[in-house]
Amino acid sequence: MGEASPSHPLLELTRARVLEFVREREAVFWVFVFPVLLALALGVAFRVRPVEKLRVGVVGDEGGQVTAALRAAADLEVVLLPDGEAEQQRRAGKLDLTVLCQRGEGGEGGVRLRLDPTRPESRTARLAVREALGGSTPTLVPILAEERVTAPGSRYIDFLVPGLVGLNLMGSGMWGIGFSVVVARTRKLLKRLAATPMRRSHYLLSFALSRLAFLVLEVAAVVGFGWVVFGVGVEGPLAVLALVCLVGALCFAGLGLLVAARPRSIEAVSGWLNLVMLPMWLLSGTFFSYERFPAVTHGAIRALPLTALNDALRAVMNRGVGLTATLPQLAVLGLWGIASFVVAVRIFRWQ
Amino acid sequence: MKRFGEVTAVAHLDLEVQRGECFALLGPNGAGKTTTVEILEGLQRQDAGSAELLGHRWGEGHDLELRQRIGVQLQDTQLGERLTVFETVRLFRSFYARGREVNETIALVGLTEKRHARVGKLSGGQKQRLALACALVAQPEILFLDEPTTGLDPQARLQIWGLVERFRSEGGTVLLTTHYMEEAARLADRVAIMDHGRIIALDTPAHLVASLGAEQIVEFEAAGPLPLERLAALPGVRAATRRNGTSTLEVAAIGEALPALLAELQRFGVGIESLRTHQPTLEDVFIRLTGRALRDG
Numbered sequence: 001m002g003e004a005s006p007s008h009p010l011l012e013l014t015r016a017r018v019l020e021f022v023r024e025r026e027a028v029f030w031v032f033v034f035p036v037l038l039a040l041a042l043g044v045a046f047r048v049r050p051v052e053k054l055r056v057g058v059v060g061d062e063g064g065q066v067t068a069a070l071r072a073a074a075d076l077e078v079v080l081l082p083d084g085e086a087e088q089q090r091r092a093g094k095l096d097l098t099v100l101c102q103r104g105e106g107g108e109g110g111v112r113l114r115l116d117p118t119r120p121e122s123r124t125a126r127l128a129v130r131e132a133l134g135g136s137t138p139t140l141v142p143i144l145a146e147e148r149v150t151a152p153g154s155r156y157i158d159f160l161v162p163g164l165v166g167l168n169l170m171g172s173g174m175w176g177i178g179f180s181v182v183v184a185r186t187r188k189l190l191k192r193l194a195a196t197p198m199r200r201s202h203y204l205l206s207f208a209l210s211r212l213a214f215l216v217l218e219v220a221a222v223v224g225f226g227w228v229v230f231g232v233g234v235e236g237p238l239a240v241l242a243l244v245c246l247v248g249a250l251c252f253a254g255l256g257l258l259v260a261a262r263p264r265s266i267e268a269v270s271g272w273l274n275l276v277m278l279p280m281w282l283l284s285g286t287f288f289s290y291e292r293f294p295a296v297t298h299g300a301i302r303a304l305p306l307t308a309l310n311d312a313l314r315a316v317m318n319r320g321v322g323l324t325a326t327l328p329q330l331a332v333l334g335l336w337g338i339a340s341f342v343v344a345v346r347i348f349r350w351q
Numbered sequence: 352m353k354r355f356g357e358v359t360a361v362a363h364l365d366l367e368v369q370r371g372e373c374f375a376l377l378g379p380n381g382a383g384k385t386t387t388v389e390i391l392e393g394l395q396r397q398d399a400g401s402a403e404l405l406g407h408r409w410g411e412g413h414d415l416e417l418r419q420r421i422g423v424q425l426q427d428t429q430l431g432e433r434l435t436v437f438e439t440v441r442l443f444r445s446f447y448a449r450g451r452e453v454n455e456t457i458a459l460v461g462l463t464e465k466r467h468a469r470v471g472k473l474s475g476g477q478k479q480r481l482a483l484a485c486a487l488v489a490q491p492e493i494l495f496l497d498e499p500t501t502g503l504d505p506q507a508r509l510q511i512w513g514l515v516e517r518f519r520s521e522g523g524t525v526l527l528t529t530h531y532m533e534e535a536a537r538l539a540d541r542v543a544i545m546d547h548g549r550i551i552a553l554d555t556p557a558h559l560v561a562s563l564g565a566e567q568i569v570e571f572e573a574a575g576p577l578p579l580e581r582l583a584a585l586p587g588v589r590a591a592t593r594r595n596g597t598s599t600l601e602v603a604a605i606g607e608a609l610p611a612l613l614a615e616l617q618r619f620g621v622g623i624e625s626l627r628t629h630q631p632t633l634e635d636v637f638i639r640l641t642g643r644a645l646r647d648g
Contacts, residue, residue, distance in 0.1 A: 012445035016434055023433040023469075187429035195392055195425065196489075197418035198446040351394065 009198055013206035018213050021176065031172040031218055035164050036225045042287075043157040043230050053077040054125040057086040057095040066101050066111060066133070066141055073132040076125070090114065093155045096125040102144060110144035117148050119155070120231035161226035162313035163286035165219055169245060170280065170306050172218060173252030174259065174273055177207045181260035182269040191351040204345055208253040212246070219245045223317075235320030243323070244316060247330050248309040251337035255305065258340035261348045280306035308332035361386045361548040364400070370492075373515070373525040375535040377633060378545035379645050384528035385426055387545070388495050391526065392423050405492065419447055422491030424482045426498045426528075432471030436462050436481055439470055443485040450489045460484040460514060476507025483514055493524045500534060512537060530645050532633035544637055551640050559636045565589055565601035567628050568635050569608065572597055574622040577615065585611040592642060599638065601631070 021027055055077045061067050070078045081089065089095040098114040113129060115122040126146075133141045184190050193203060223241075226232035234241055259276055263269040283290055283297075284306035293301065301307050312329035315321045361383040368374040376384040389395040390402050393409040405420055407413040430439050440453045451459070457466050460480040465473065473481065479499060486494055496515065500508040515525060515538055529535050535542045536556045544552040544559070552559055582591035582600060587607030592599050602608040605628065616623055637645050 007441075007445055009445040012442045016431065016438060016442050019438060020431055020433045184431075188425060189428060189430060191394060192423070192425050192428040192430075192485075195394055195418065195421075195423040196443065196446040197415050197448075 010202045010206060010209070013198075013203055014209040014213070017180070017206050017210035020180070021210065021214065027176060030175070031168065031214065032221050035168040035222050039157075039161060039164050039222060039225055040229065042160055043226075054096045054121060054128060055079065055094065056125055056129060057081045057089060057098045058101065059083045059086050059098060060101045061099075062101070062103070063109075066099060069141065070099070070129065070132050073128055076128055076132065087114075090116070090149075093119070096121040097129060099129060110142040112145045112147060113143060114147040114149055118231070118233050118235070155230075157226065157230045158232050158318055159289070159314070160287070161222065161230070161232045162317045163310050164226075165222050165245070166248065166284070166306055166310040166313050167281070167286045168218060168222055169215075169248045169309065170252045170277060172214070173211055173249055174256040174277060176211070177253055177256030178260040178269050178273050179266065180207070181257065182263055182266055185263075185349065185351075186265060188351070190349075194350040200348070200350070201345060204257055204341070204348070207257060208250055208341075211249050211253045215245055215249050232317070234317050236316035237322060240321075240323050240326060241313070241316045244309070244312045244326055244330065247333045247337070248305075248312075251305050251309070251333040251340075254337040254339075254341035254344065257344040257348075261344045264349070280304050283307070285310050303332060305333055305336040308336075361390075361397075363549055366543055366550060366553065368524065368526055370524050371519075371522055372540045373519055373527065373538050375539035375542045376526075376528040376545050377530065377532060377535040377539075377542050377637070377645070378528075379530055379643070382545040383548035384545055385497055386548075388497055388526060388528055392421065392495050393417060419449070419489070420492045422486030422489045422494045424479075424486045424494075424496050424499055426501070428482060430470050430478070430481060430485070433469060435467050435469055436473070436484075437466040439481060440484050440488055444488045447489045451487065453488065456484050456488040459487060459517075461510065474507070476503050476510060479503060479507065479511060480514070483511065487514075487518065491523070493526065494518055496525065496527045498528055498530070500529070500531065508534070532637070532645060536633055542633065544633070544640065546637075546641050552636065556633060559633060560631050563589075563601055563631050563635060563639060565603055565631050565635070567602045567605045567608075568631050569600040569602050569605075569612065569626065569628045570597055571612075571626040572624040573616060574624060575619070577619060577621060581615065582612070585615060587611065590639065592638065594638075594642070594644070599635075601635070601639070602628075 054075055056070060056079070058067050058070065058078055058080050059082065061080065067078055067080060070076050079095075083100070086095060086098045090098050096115070096119065100112040100114060101109065102112065103109045111133065113126060115126050117123060130143065133143060181190075194200070223234065227234070255276065259272045260269055263272060283293070283301050284304050286306070290298065290301045290307065302311070308329040312326040315325055315329075364387060366374075376387060378384055386395060390397050391404055393404075393414060396410070401408060404417055407417055409417065434442070436457060437453065440456055444450055444453050444456075454463075454466070457463055460483055462477060462480055462484065465477060470478065470481065483499070494515070499515070500511050503511065512534070515527070519525060525538070527534070527538060539556060541554065542556050542559060543550045552562075554562070577598070579591045579593060579598075582588065582598060585608060587602055587604035588600050588611075589603050590601045600608065600612070634645055637643075
């Protein structure tokens with residue numbers, strides 16, 4: 001006769017969702033491979049200069065001794081610059097490292113190195129400069145100090161990677177959920193499920209839960225790629241990054257359900273998804289900062305869920321902030337997510 | 352009664368299905384069969400009138416309990432193609448507090464060898480048996496089948512019929528819709544013939560056929576027209592109809608009617624192109640009642 005304890009419907013629905021997703025190769029490509037390719041293409045396109053030569057700025061080398069020593073190193077390109085100009089270029093990522101020469105009191109001179117240790121090029125340049133200046137004995141020029149100046153998000157790729165994480169969370173949530181729901185509706189699977197004692201909220205929740213199953217992989221793919229290939233680090237706590245991604249994913253799961261709540265055809269839901277997402281592609285600062293839009297629009301732009309997610313991701317990844325600083329953005333995401341889930345459950349078309 | 356905009360899908364329907372019975376709604380496409388079962392399944396709400404199932408009405412606080420007790424197969428539901436047979440049945444099993452074991456259900460519908468096959472790879476008949484498994488896994492008291500064998504080959508149809516008969520033999524109640532008169536005749540204890548949203552006849556298949564009062568049906572195509580009144584007046588003939596060039600005679604005494612028909616054709620100098628006779632069926636009952644064939648829609 002009957003089985004004693006069948007597994008929980010929510011678990012089964014989520015498992016079914018996950019299996020259906022992994023078995024759809026196209027979806028896997030769009031969620032995992034595409035954003036990485038996009039990051040690669042954009043990261044390469046917006047690189048300031050090729051990697052091979054490390055550009056080092058020298059400030060105040062009156063005797064020319066330092067410059068000569070550095071020029072002797074094969075992989076360094078040395079430019080002489082005034083202090084202000086050198087700092088500007090370094091901040092813009094055009095210089096990997098600045099060598100500031102100091103004349104000591106009794107002729108005992110030395111140099112200070114100024115670099116951004118979060119940039120891999122700068123770290124390489126640091127090693128090359130140290131070797132060029134101090135590799136031989138007796139030490140040619142003593143290195144008096146190292147100034148580590150972290151200028152977060154100074155490169156385009158630093159700005160881009162968090163944006164791509166956000167964009168990917170939005171895209172996979174909304175397309176993934178929007179399409180599966182409408183396909184199930186056109187195939188009358190929703191109607192069939194409605195004829196079972198399945199709780200309808202379980203069905204909708206299973207979409208949110210299945211999103212969580214992929215969240216780690218999805219974020220890790222983009223963040224890991226940015227880190228390995230472009231040295232884009234996560235300055236803030238990983239736990240806060242995880243929380244921001246989690247809330248962001250749930251928010252877009254809710255929005256995806258809302259968009260998919262009524263349409264009867266794939267064409268219709270595609271249109272709606274584009275209508276909802278396109279403004280955020282443009283406005284929410286994924287590819288360029290929304291600061292470029294007139295200041296009067298910033299309030300509205302910040303109220304968009306993707307803006308909130310991107311801002312929070314950049315704050316954690318680039319500026320290294322903690323939980324408290326991301327609370328306003330988390331609140332925006334939470335409100336969007338809860339509101340859209342509640343409305344979706346109410347207006348959902350089962351047949 | 353159920354209306355869709357200007358169209359009244361079902362009206363003046365009055366029927367009662369007994370426990371343990373197999374009841375068939377027979378009619379062409381658009382007759383209102385699906386609307387009727389979906390009202391009973393709680394998937395649509397009637398605009399007027401009432402429907403009661405297992406002593407309860409839908410929307411009065413017993414919906415979940417009712418859904419626990421019924422098994423449903425809808426017309427052309429496509430289950431998720433990327434799940435396997437086993438995963439699909441397991442999913443449906445999880446919705447029910449009580450029910451049949453998953454592998455046992457799969458064995459019941461004869462899909463054990465296909466349990467790890469993706470749904471998308473199944474044949475039409477296998478998909479339909481899987482749909483049945485999703486209904487049977489609930490161990491329902493009532494099984495609703497909406498055109499369970501439409502589009503299936505004869506072999507697959509026989510397998511489905513076997514499953515329905517087995518469910519019945521264990522005391523289950525079946526409400527079935529079909530536009531195949533063979534299906535209704537084979538499975539149903541009672542048949543309601545539906546057309547344009549109304550029940551136009553309701554009885555056992557045997558009584559419905561007997562109501563024609565004909566022992567044989569004669570169909571023929573002739574080279575020229577013959578007045579229907581003359582055909583109907585032939586000895587042994589009870590009624591005559593004609594559609595699409597085919598004349599149909601309901602014959603009470605074939606021994607008298609056939610020679611008389613041939614003589615009549617000769618007298619009018621009309622050549623005969625084909626002639627068939629068969630035992631009357633539910634199809635003939637439908638033609639008598641509506642002037643159309645079931646498959647004409």
